[in-house]
Amino acid sequence: MSAEVIYGRELANDLRERMRQEVSKLSEQGVHPNLTVIIVGEDPASLSYVRGKERASQKIGMQSNLIELPESTSHQELLDLVDSLNHNQDVHGILVQLPLPEHINEDEVIEAISPKKDVDGFHPISIGRMMAGKETFLPCTPLGILTMLDEKGIEIEGKHAVVLGRSRIVGKPIGQMLLNRNATVTYCHSKTNQVDDILRQADILIVAVGKPSFIEADQIKEGAVVIDVGVNRLEDGTLTGDVDFESALEKASYITPVPRGVGPMTITMLLHNTIKAAKQIHSVE
Numbered sequence: 461m462s463a464e465v466i467y468g469r470e471l472a473n474d475l476r477e478r479m480r481q482e483v484s485k486l487s488e489q490g491v492h493p494n495l496t497v498i499i500v501g502e503d504p505a506s507l508s509y510v511r512g513k514e515r516a517s518q519k520i521g522m523q524s525n526l527i528e529l530p531e532s533t534s535h536q537e538l539l540d541l542v543d544s545l546n547h548n549q550d551v552h553g554i555l556v557q558l559p560l561p562e563h564i565n566e567d568e569v570i571e572a573i574s575p576k577k578d579v580d581g582f583h584p585i586s587i588g589r590m591m592a593g594k595e596t597f598l599p600c601t602p603l604g605i606l607t608m609l610d611e612k613g614i615e616i617e618g619k620h621a622v623v624l625g626r627s628r629i630v631g632k633p634i635g636q637m638l639l640n641r642n643a644t645v646t647y648c649h650s651k652t653n654q655v656d657d658i659l660r661q662a663d664i665l666i667v668a669v670g671k672p673s674f675i676e677a678d679q680i681k682e683g684a685v686v687i688d689v690g691v692n693r694l695e696d697g698t699l700t701g702d703v704d705f706e707s708a709l710e711k712a713s714y715i716t717p718v719p720r721g722v723g724p725m726t727i728t729m730l731l732h733n734t735i736k737a738a739k740q741i742h743s744v745e
């Protein structure tokens with residue numbers, strides 16, 4: 461079998477075109493969706509991601525502020541900034557780029573963001589609402605993955621979904637969201653025994669470990685749907701996923717590439733969540 465490649469990049473372009481129209485319609489009603497991104501320090505990878513977010517917002521006519529703070533910013537200064545953005549009527553989405561420097565308590569910063577503006581979906585209130593199956597801001601990478609599966613008409617209900625990785629921003633929430641869609645979900649991680657036996661049972665395999673070529677064809681069940689969430693920058697500057705794409709292509713029924721797969725969908729869902737926040741804050745449709 462040769463898998464169908466799911467290009468998130470192309471789907472993202474279609475969705476963003478629709479969002480551009482929506483932003484322009486909102487603007488006519490006096491609502492100007494605004495995403496404010498805070499970055500602390502000068503990690504080149506983080507800077508490149510946030511610039512990507514800024515570019516994407518501007519392309520659909522959305523206002524975006526990038527606040528670049530020095531590495532030396534104190535925990536309290538960051539909390540004060542988040543608090544002022546919470547109260548700023550012109551700001552609808554607040555994203556604090558992770559990871560933060562060691563001296564800043566990440567959890568406290570995330571909890572300081574108003575759940576009404578939590579477009580990342582990382583606030584414990586958003587997570588709790590997701591766990592309860594209630595309407596909320598869903599984290600962008602998992603939401604992007606579900607959108608890709610739905611777009612391809614891939615059935616989720618009753619399928620065995622195996623999630624490799626248990627991070628707070630990808631692994632844990634994607635498992636929960638697949639469970640909410642009636643998949644049977646197994647989480648695997650670095651301490652899992654006989655992990656290959658479990659991987660080979662996966663109808664849907666979500667790989668989010670951050671290790672180049674961690675998954676190869678012999679770990680994949682024939683006909684599985686393989687979603688590669690890895691974002692690994694190699695020494696030569698190229699970006700690669702967690703799955704050995706060439707070999708997996710022969711085994712899977714669908715597979716996402718890196719780049720041009722999940723990444724562009726993540727940013728698209730961030731734009732989606734920001735539009736949703738703006739509508740909710742201003743009570744418009």
Ligand SMILES: Nc1nc(=O)c2c([nH]1)NC[C@@H]1CN(c3ccc(C(=O)N[C@@H](CCC(=O)O)C(=O)O)cc3)C=[N+]21
Pocket residue numbers: 508509512555556557558559580600691699718719720721722723724725726727
């Ligand atoms: N608070 C917070 N929210 C995040 O959503 C968040 C974060 N922190 N920290 C870092 C990760 C990483 N992340 C990516 C998003 C898009 C691409 C993306 O669009 N990648 C392109 C390629 C970009 C390139 O070539 O550099 C692609 O896969 O085609 C990658 C990585 C969001 N993150």
